[in-house]
Structures are given as C-alpha cells and as structure tokens.
Amino acid sequence: MKLETDRDATEWVYAAKALAVVSAYMELGIFAKLAAGPVRVSELGLDARAALTTLPVLRHVGLVAGDADVVTLTPAGRRALEAGDLPTGRNLEALRDLSRMKDVLLHGGPVVGDDGKSKGTTGGTRADDPAATARFLDMLYASSESAAATTFAWLSPMLAARSRVLDLGGGHGRYLRVFADAGHHGTLFDLPHVVTYARGRHGDAIDYVEGDFHESPLGGPYDLALLSNIIHGEGDAEVERLLGRLAAALAPGGRVAIKDMFLDEQAAGPANAAFFGLTMLFMTRAGRSPSFAQLRGWLAAAGFGPPQVILLETHSLVVAQKA
Numbered sequence: 001m002k003l004e005t006d007r008d009a010t011e012w013v014y015a016a017k018a019l020a021v022v023s024a025y026m027e028l029g030i031f032a033k034l035a036a037g038p039v040r041v042s043e044l045g046l047d048a049r050a051a052l053t054t055l056p057v058l059r060h061v062g063l064v065a066g067d068a069d070v071v072t073l074t075p076a077g078r079r080a081l082e083a084g085d086l087p088t089g090r091n092l093e094a095l096r097d098l099s100r101m102k103d104v105l106l107h108g109g110p111v112v113g114d115d116g117k118s119k120g121t122t123g124g125t126r127a128d129d130p131a132a133t134a135r136f137l138d139m140l141y142a143s144s145e146s147a148a149a150t151t152f153a154w155l156s157p158m159l160a161a162r163s164r165v166l167d168l169g170g171g172h173g174r175y176l177r178v179f180a181d182a183g184h185h186g187t188l189f190d191l192p193h194v195v196t197y198a199r200g201r202h203g204d205a206i207d208y209v210e211g212d213f214h215e216s217p218l219g220g221p222y223d224l225a226l227l228s229n230i231i232h233g234e235g236d237a238e239v240e241r242l243l244g245r246l247a248a249a250l251a252p253g254g255r256v257a258i259k260d261m262f263l264d265e266q267a268a269g270p271a272n273a274a275f276f277g278l279t280m281l282f283m284t285r286a287g288r289s290p291s292f293a294q295l296r297g298w299l300a301a302a303g304f305g306p307p308q309v310i311l312l313e314t315h316s317l318v319v320a321q322k323a
C-alpha cells in the first residue's frame, strides 16, 4: 500500500475501480451464474459495451477467463467466491459514502446518506431497522467462529470453574456462548433490540441484560468482562468512563479483556486499524481506532493493573486485572 514509486498511486486507483466492478458483478448475481459453468458474454444480461469493458478488468485481476464470446470463472475466482472473499454490493454503498470524504473532513462524521439522514449507528445496529441489525449481526456471527474459539482459548486458563462472564455489547453472542458451553455463567449485555436477536439464537443457554452500557446498571459482580469490538465505536472520554464502571462491576481480582484493533506507537498502522478507523469515522459519532498507549492510560485510570497484550490473527486481546 505504500507510495514508493510513481506507479503506486496509479495502482490505488486501479484497485478502487476493480473493487467497484467486482462488487457490482456480485450484486447483480453474475459470479453466482458463472459458478454453474461458462456463460456467453451476450447472456450475462449486461450492456454490451459495459461487459466488453469490465471483463478485461476481471481477467486482469485473475477472477475470470474466456474469450470474446464466453466467460468462465478461473480456479482462483471460484475459490474466492466459495470462501465468501469477494467484495459484495455493500462495497458500492461504502464507495458512495467515501465519495463524501471532503464533507466528513470539513464537518466530521458520521456521514450523511443519499436521503440526507445521518448514517450513524450504535455499534453497527439500529433500533429503527431490525432487518439491517439482523443482517449485520448475522454477518458478525458467521465471521466470529475462529475468533471466538481463540479468545476463549486464551482467557479460559485465567478462569476458575463456573466463572461469571459478562459479554458487554455481546451482540450475536457467539463469543459468550463458547464460555457458557464450557460451564461458565454467561451474561450478554446489549441494547434491547439486539438482546431480542441474541435470545433468538441462544435461548436460555445464557442470561441477558438489556440497556445502554453508558447509563444502565451493568449487574455483576463478574469475574471477567469481555469487550469485543466495542471500544473502537466510542469516544475517548466514553471509553475511560465505561472502564471505570466496569471495574466497579467486577469481583475482586476480576479481569477485563478487550479485543480490538489498535494503532501502533507512530499511529502509522497496522493497515486494519488504520483503515477500520475510517469506517468508524463515517459510521459513528465519536469512534476511531485507539492506540495501545491510550488503552494503557484508560486502564490505569480505571484502577486496573498493567495489561497483558496478546496478538491474535487480525486483532489484539488486551487483558488487565482489577488492582
């Protein structure tokens, strides 16, 4: 991604164009059609000149092969499609949002949509749109299997049998369910419309508390409070206050575990934290990717001991014990 030669900026533009083409083909169901076998270009259902102009891009990035008349998926294209790795139509909406970067730079986020309404969400969910909330939580649930198992593998040696575990902003509940299935007592805290969703998935395998984690009683005492993908959606002062409230809800010796993406000391990476910060700028009122240094300061101010930092595949897990 670094701008090192005069070709690199051109490559960025090419990548953005390729993203738009692949996302639109996905949205139109064309890759799904190609998964069944070769298709005549004239039967793709596309404008003829648009097809002849976009197919070279798809051939260039290695997703399709064929000739002027017939198009077919390459083995790499099929693998990416089957693994769910191809960008979907949601990226077209993201590109529309990104086209408003200048407004966001001048006036701040969240971004305003085509309808003139703010696109701000509470951690990706919206009380006024249960269908969009369910789509978002389904997507997170589907992509959390290995992260939930890894998180549990790191944290379970720190827990006695039948510990009380709070999943704050637990959403779809996949993380907490792993703890509950291992015999711990799980409590999922989230907004009422999300608890309704989580209850549908987990029934009475876990307990639920509905509320706003900035205002409502958090319950407890707990032995472990997990915050997975939570603090990046909040402002600095909110995180600091939330950690103080959590410390009060923990039993003596209890731990907080924060799984998130953190900027390095130079705030120059890693890429996932740097770029995900943009999503938070566009979709939340005060969110951004925090740095490890910020988190250390917030934890100390809330009365936690020095944190342990565990590097996971894409995220980090920061664990601190109530002093």
Ligand SMILES: C[S@@+](CC[C@H](N)C(=O)[O-])C[C@H]1O[C@@H](n2cnc3c(N)ncnc32)[C@H](O)[C@@H]1O
Pocket (backbone or CB within 6 Å): 122, 123, 124, 125, 140, 144, 168, 169, 170, 171, 172, 189, 190, 191, 194, 211, 212, 213, 214, 227, 228, 229, 230
């Ligand atoms: C990005 S999702 C993370 C879900 C899950 N922890 C994970 O890692 O996949 C953020 C969750 O925090 C919840 N959330 C955001 N703001 C909240 C608030 N003020 N009070 C309670 N829950 C909140 C959202 O409803 C959502 O379920």
